[in-house]
Amino acid sequence: MQTSNKNTKYMERAPAICNEAPHGLFMCSKLYIAAFEGRTDEITGLLTGSSDVTAAEGNGWPSPRARENAIHPGPCCSTREVTAERSTLLHIAAGQGHVDLIAELCLRDSALLSLVNSSLDTPLHCSARAGKADAVEAIIRLALDNVEEDRLRGFLGWKNQAGDTALHLAARHGHGATVETLMNLAPELASEVNAAGVSPLYLAVMSRSVRGIAAIVWYRDASAAGPMSQNALHAAVLQSSEMVSLLLRWRPTLATDLDSNKSSPLHFASSDGDCSIVQEVLTYAPPSTPYLQDREGLSALHAAALMGNGPAVRLLLQFYPASADIRDNNGRSFLHAAAMQGHSSIVSHVIKNRMLEHLLNEQDMQGNTALHLAVQAGEYKVVSKLLYSGKVQAHIMNNAGLTPSDLIENSTSFYSMQVRLLVKLYVYGAQFRPQRQDHIKKWAGQDIVKWRVATSKNLAIVSTLVATVAFSAAFNVPGSYGSDGKANLNGNRMYTAFLVLDTIAVTTAVMATILLVYGRASRSQRSWLSFIVSMHFLWLSLLSMMLGFFTAIAATSDKKYMRTALSRLIYSGTYILITVLTSLFMPGSLRGVLQFLLGGFSEQQRHVKRRINRQYPFIVMYSFNIILLIVISNIALAAVDTTGNLS
Structure with a gap:
């Protein structure tokens, strides 16, 4: 069985806290069913041998009826019996939220609190995963009474095979009340990350538990880490503005954190296009946030334009009009991105906005204007809007000496590109590059x-x-x-x-x-x-x-x-x-x-x-x-x- 280094350290220092359940002593059916259903009196009878199920014969061995349901020898059951996954009675009771049974079992054998099953789950993990807030509180209070103070931290922060603490499990499954209970009794768990580097806060966002998020963010040192260098805000902007507001009020700098692709949460929000969330981020985020660029040099404005999110584009330009001049690694503005993807509504907004007119004939590093890219992509609507505006110069040549009309020859589509685009460009007076006419290659089609x-x-x-x-x-x-x-x-x-x-x-x-x-x-x-x-x-x-x-x-x-x-x-x-x-x-x-x-x-x-x-x-x-x-x-x-x- 592999455990994390931290868990190994705890097991070496505190064997009474983190012990694996015994092998071979399998739980009888009657005991398992009684524990699952929370029948405390029946459990007590089975453990003491006073139940009719375990009535002993004259030789001291269980009756034939008892042997049908028990694998262990002896006249009575034991608290150390385990299931196939080596879960104890306390694991079962904790997972079902039977508070009275939890108290009775711990009274008989307090060491059950620290036993782990084959997944290295303690009973606290089981109750947190099932969202049994009362059981979680009962287990922690029993641990406070039965576990030594120097070992208590190791018990509360114990990580299972996946590196999850009890708080991770409660947050992952969206159990807001359980998260609140854990944060009230052990708030330091919010600063832990699991084996995948994911924090409970990130998991609470993914489970859409607003109650869980609110419970975690009051702790100043809580971690917001997620996979691929993301933070909880990266996930929240794709969920709801309420989550975004909670996170940004708690820690505004989350808006400037970048993931492994150097994308900020605003990149995510802009690409999704929910204006209420974009506005929430812009309200609380530092002023530099809209100017952050990912590995390809794309800003949040580029992301919105690439996805055709016109309202998000207008909102970003309203808050930060200067962000319109951001260029990506290819020297392209958000207009280039919109034209290339065929988002004509964004192109129309640029045409109508006097402050953005200078972008219409801007060239990228290859010398392509928005019209070049729209023709190359076969976006007829964009080409129509650009030409109809009367503000676009259709004769501009790129670095390869090609005008927009020349780029049509790279098309393999007869109708969708060539016919419509050629007619449109001809009507608006577009030109071809100067070329010897005997060198012109007839389109193969x-x-x-x-x-x-x-x-x-x-x-x-x-x-x-x-x-x-x-x-x-x-x-x-x-x-x-x-x-x-x-x-x-x-x-x-x-x-x-x-x-x-x-x-x-x-x-x-x-x-x-x-x-x-x-x-x-x-x-x-x-x-x-x-x-x-x-x-x-x-x-x-x-x-x-x-x-x-x-x-x-x-x-x-x-x-x-x-x-x-x-x-x-x-x-x-x-x-x-x-x-x-x-x-x-x-x-x-x-x-x-x-x-x-x-x-x-x-x-x-x-x-x-x-x-x-x-x-x-x-x-x-x-x-x-x-x-x-x-x-x-x-x-x-x-x-x-x-x-x-x-x-």
């Missing part, structure tokens, strides 16, 4: 090529299915056939519309299937064109089939309210679908896309447009097809509305 190949197969299955359904509908016409083999609804305008729409659905679906099959078989540049055209045909086929379904219902129904309801339902569903698709795939505003497609009136615009076409030839094609999709979709909406009115 490996991800979109793979996407096209994988998608073509799935779309071909869909288009074939649509063609099959539309073809079948032509021979299962609404209203059925007459005896002459002709449709009963001949001459009905809704039936005629159904036939036209079904024909369009079949034709476009078949054409889409042919183009998709050709595109998969062909590896030429024209396969792209066939894929895009097939997408339009398939979309038109789906819209025609949906509208054809409505005309078929309208042709066979004589209830006006049903036709009107179906018309509104189809119109609303189509409108929502088109709106969602447009918002998902539209590379910017409609005005911006049209300006990109139709612009180029100035010499600079024409130059940039040529540059984009050379490096990103798909961009113009994509933008044009999105506009075409919108046009087709709006024609479909108008057709649904018109058909509904005619019906």
Whole structure:
């Protein structure tokens, strides 16, 4: 059994205080159950041999009934019997909080107070772990009467195998009343740390025991140590402002303590974003706290910006506006951090604040502005806000000679970065670096090529299915056939519309299937064109089939309210679908896309447009097809509305 050096010292100096329970004398079942349930009279009878359970036979040995429940020899039980974990009767009684039984056992054998089980727990540890405040008080008062004064400190401060004192266990499990009892009787325990270097105060914070924290912090020399060089305040700022207030009133310097990463509690609070806690820290902490930087040079303001905690950023700037100029090890401000992570609300705050405008075009050690980092990260909203402000210079080159527009070429994502960002930067007059045009490398677009190949197969299955359904509908016409083999609804305008729409659905679906099959078989540049055209045909086929379904219902129904309801339902569903698709795939505003497609009136615009076409030839094609999709979709909406009115 391994023990700490301190425990070994205590055991050598005071064997009567810290003794291990005996081996081999296992506790009988009756004794264990009686101790667990706190039946003092039954325990007394078992120990004295007067209980009927241990009635002796004429030869002095236990009766057969007693031997069924006892492992030990002899006519009566012993106070030194132990469980499999070598816990004594007093350990069991202390863990269950049986105060009367504790007093009775100590009266019979006071040495039980100091016996430890296999985990080196004393009965005091067991009662503290279970949160039995009355039992804790009883054990300590019995120890005061039965343990010599020079050994009492060793008894109260005894540490188990994990290095925990009784106060550690009470605090770890959130037993505030037990912590109060221990602090009243043995306050010096608050200065001890366990084998992991953790104090009872830190454990009380982790268990969210405000009562326990309040009981510990009145002791001036209490330790606040936690793991990885943290203190209790590092943990408290992620819990509640009440805990933070208690700790800072007790010891304000906790706010300036740094953990193994050199992070202060304010770093933790700012990263979490609870403004009430941040304000509590700023109220009591020393003025230098917001200026502390971790190993990467990040301040609390950086931490809040990285997590997108806008209210925390504004609060920190309100208390300490000069902290906005703090730079990390890469020379980046909190605006760089926010732009890189795509937190547009923080960027908006900087744009609106006249005192922070100088940060918009600030460069880091690599020469990157916030716009550079936002483009590199593909954060479209941030790029939009920065450019829309009119305060950002989009032509600034970094140390590698690259403008924000040049950084788009490092992207492997066609839609989320390149299309939207290029259109946005073009509209706001961004420039590329000066470069020989024959040295420009055309964007490979490996991800979109793979996407096209994988998608073509799935779309071909869909288009074939649509063609099959539309073809079948032509021979299962609404209203059925007459005896002459002709449709009963001949001459009905809704039936005629159904036939036209079904024909369009079949034709476009078949054409889409042919183009998709050709595109998969062909590896030429024209396969792209066939894929895009097939997408339009398939979309038109789906819209025609949906509208054809409505005309078929309208042709066979004589209830006006049903036709009107179906018309509104189809119109609303189509409108929502088109709106969602447009918002998902539209590379910017409609005005911006049209300006990109139709612009180029100035010499600079024409130059940039040529540059984009050379490096990103798909961009113009994509933008044009999105506009075409919108046009087709709006024609479909108008057709649904018109058909509904005619019906």
